[in-house]
Amino acid sequence: MRLDWRHLGTGLADAADGAVVELQGFPATPAPVTHAACFVLLAEAPCCGGCLPADPLGAVEVFAAASLPLHQGALRLQGRWEVRRNTGGWRYRLRDARSLDPPGWSGLTRRGLLAAGGPLMCLAACAPGVRAAGPDAARAVLAATPAVDTHSHAGGIASVARMRRGAGFSPIAAPMRSGGLAVACLAVVSDGPTHHIAADGRIHPYRTPAPGELSNYAAVAFAGLLDLARAERLTLIADAAGMRAARAGMPSAIVAAEGADFLEGRLDGLETAHARWTLRHLQLTHYRVNELGDIQTEAPEHGGLTDFGAEVVRACNRLGLVVDVAHGTLPLVKRAAAVTTKPLVLSHTSLARAPGPRSRQITAEHAKVVADTGGVVGVWPPASIFPTLPAMAAGIARMVDAAGIDHVGLGSDLRGLVGPSVLPDYDSLPALADALLGAGFNAEETGKLLGGNYARVFLASVR
Numbered sequence: 001m002r003l004d005w006r007h008l009g010t011g012l013a014d015a016a017d018g019a020v021v022e023l024q025g026f027p028a029t030p031a032p033v034t035h036a037a038c039f040v041l042l043a044e045a046p047c048c049g050g051c052l053p054a055d056p057l058g059a060v061e062v063f064a065a066a067s068l069p070l071h072q073g074a075l076r077l078q079g080r081w082e083v084r085r086n087t088g089g090w091r092y093r094l095r096d097a098r099s100l101d102p103p104g105w106s107g108l109t110r111r112g113l114l115a116a117g118g119p120l121m122c123l124a125a126c127a128p129g130v131r132a133a134g135p136d137a138a139r140a141v142l143a144a145t146p147a148v149d150t151h152s153h154a155g156g157i158a159s160v161a162r163m164r165r166g167a168g169f170s171p172i173a174a175p176m177r178s179g180g181l182a183v184a185c186l187a188v189v190s191d192g193p194t195h196h197i198a199a200d201g202r203i204h205p206y207r208t209p210a211p212g213e214l215s216n217y218a219a220v221a222f223a224g225l226l227d228l229a230r231a232e233r234l235t236l237i238a239d240a241a242g243m244r245a246a247r248a249g250m251p252s253a254i255v256a257a258e259g260a261d262f263l264e265g266r267l268d269g270l271e272t273a274h275a276r277w278t279l280r281h282l283q284l285t286h287y288r289v290n291e292l293g294d295i296q297t298e299a300p301e302h303g304g305l306t307d308f309g310a311e312v313v314r315a316c317n318r319l320g321l322v323v324d325v326a327h328g329t330l331p332l333v334k335r336a337a338a339v340t341t342k343p344l345v346l347s348h349t350s351l352a353r354a355p356g357p358r359s360r361q362i363t364a365e366h367a368k369v370v371a372d373t374g375g376v377v378g379v380w381p382p383a384s385i386f387p388t389l390p391a392m393a394a395g396i397a398r399m400v401d402a403a404g405i406d407h408v409g410l411g412s413d414l415r416g417l418v419g420p421s422v423l424p425d426y427d428s429l430p431a432l433a434d435a436l437l438g439a440g441f442n443a444e445e446t447g448k449l450l451g452g453n454y455a456r457v458f459l460a461s462v463r
C-alpha cells in the first residue's frame with residue numbers, strides 16, 4: 001500500500017497500522033550524518049538538523065533494517081506502519097524500513113527542493129519526538145541514572161602479556177569521567193593463555209591448558225586488575241551499598257571474569273576469588289569448552305550447562321555474584337535459567353533473526369530466556385554489525401522489542417573486540433545516549449538501558 005503525506009492523520013493512515021506501506025520523504029537526523037538506520041522522514045526537505053515540524057503528524061520515525069544513505073535527497077521507503085497514539089511524540093513509525101530506490105539512485109537534492117519550494121520554519125524548540133535529544137539531554141540521563149558497562153576490558157586488561165607485565169595499560173578513570181560512565185564491569189580473561197586468533201580470523205582455543213595453568217594465570221590477572229584499579233583510583237563495588245552509591249563522575253569498577261576456566265572444575269576457587277579478589281560478576285564460559293559447558297563458537301560437547309556448571313550457578317547465587325551467560329549456547333542458557341534463583345546477565349551480544357553457525361549473536365528466543373529470569377542482555381558495538389551509533393541504538397531497540405525495556409543493557413567489550421568498535425572509548429557514551437533518545441526512548445528508558453537494568457540485577461544478586 002502506498003501512503004501519501006496528505007493521508008497522515010486521516011482514517012486511511014490510521015487503519016494501515018501493522019501493514020506494509022510505501023512512503024516517500026526527506027530524511028532528517030539530530031546530528032549531521034551521511035548514513036543512519038534511525039531518522040525521521042519529512043514531507044519537505046529540512047533547512048537544518050533541528051528544523052522539524054511541531055505537528056506530531058508532520059514527521060514519521062523510521063527504523064530501517066540497515067543503515068541508509070541520507071545525503072542523497074528524497075527516499076522511497078517500504079516498511080511496517082505503526083500508529084502510536086497519545087505518546088507525545090510522532091504519531092507514525094515505519095519499522096524494518098528498506099529503500100525502494102535503485103542502488104546509486106540520487107533523488108531530489110535538498111538544495112534542489114529548497115530552490116523549488118522553500119524551507120520549513122525552524123521549530124526545533126517546540127517540536128515533539130527527536131528534538132528531546134541533544135548533548136544536554138544525554139548528559140542529564142547519565143547524571144540521573146548511573147551508567148554501567150556490563151562487559152569491559154578497559155585499560156587493555158584482556159592482554160595476557162600486559163597483565164603479566166603489570167604495565168602498558170591505558171587510562172580508565174579519565175575517559176569514564178569525561179564520558180559519564182559510573183561503573184565498568186572489568187573482566188579478566190580466564191582462558192586468555194590458551195586461545196588466539198586463528199586463520200579464519202576468529203578466536204579459537206589452540207591448546208589444552210596445563211593443570212594449574214589457568215588458576216595461576218587468574219591469580220596474576222586478578223591481582224593486576226586490583227593494582228590497576230588502585231592506580232586509577234576506581235572505587236571497587238563489592239556490595240549493594242557500593243552499587244547504590246555509584247555516580248557519574250566517580251568512576252567505579254566491578255571485578256569480573258570472562259570464563260570460569262580458572263576454577264579448573266573445583267568450587268573452592270570461586271570462594272577464594274570472591275573473598276580475595278572481590279570477584280562479583282562471573283561469566284561461565286568464554287572461547288574454550290570448559291568444565292561448565294558449551295559455547296557458541298565451538299562444537300557442543302556437553303549438551304549445554306554441565307552439572308558442575310549448575311553447581312557454580314548455585315554457588316554464585318549463594319555467595320552473591322552476578323551470573324553471566326555470554327558466549328554460552330542456548331541449551332546452556334536454558335539450564336542456567338532453570339537452575340538460578342537470581343536474574344541472569346548475558347553481557348555482550350546482539351540480536352539476529354538467524355545467527356550463522358558459531359555466531360556470537362543470539363535469537364529473540366535466546367534473549368527471552370535471559371529476560372524471563374528478570375535479567376539483562378547487553379548489546380555490544382562491533383562496527384561490522386552497527387556502523388554508526390544510531391544504528392546501534394536501532395539494534396538496542398530491536399533487542400528491547402525481543403526482551404523488553406527492563407531487560408536490555410550495554411556491553412561494550414571495550415578493548416576486547418576483534419575489529420573496530422562504534423563505541424571505541426567511553427568519551428562516546430553521551431553520543432550513544434543521544435542516539436537512544438533520538439531513537440524514541442525517553443530519558444527514563446534510556447537510563448534503564450544504559451545502567452539502571454544492570455544495577456537492578458546486581459542488587460538482586462549481590463548483598
Ligand SMILES: [Zn+2]
Nearest residue numbers: 258326327348
Ligand atoms: Zn566475549
Ligand SMILES: [Zn+2]
Nearest residue numbers: 153258413416
Ligand atoms: Zn570480552
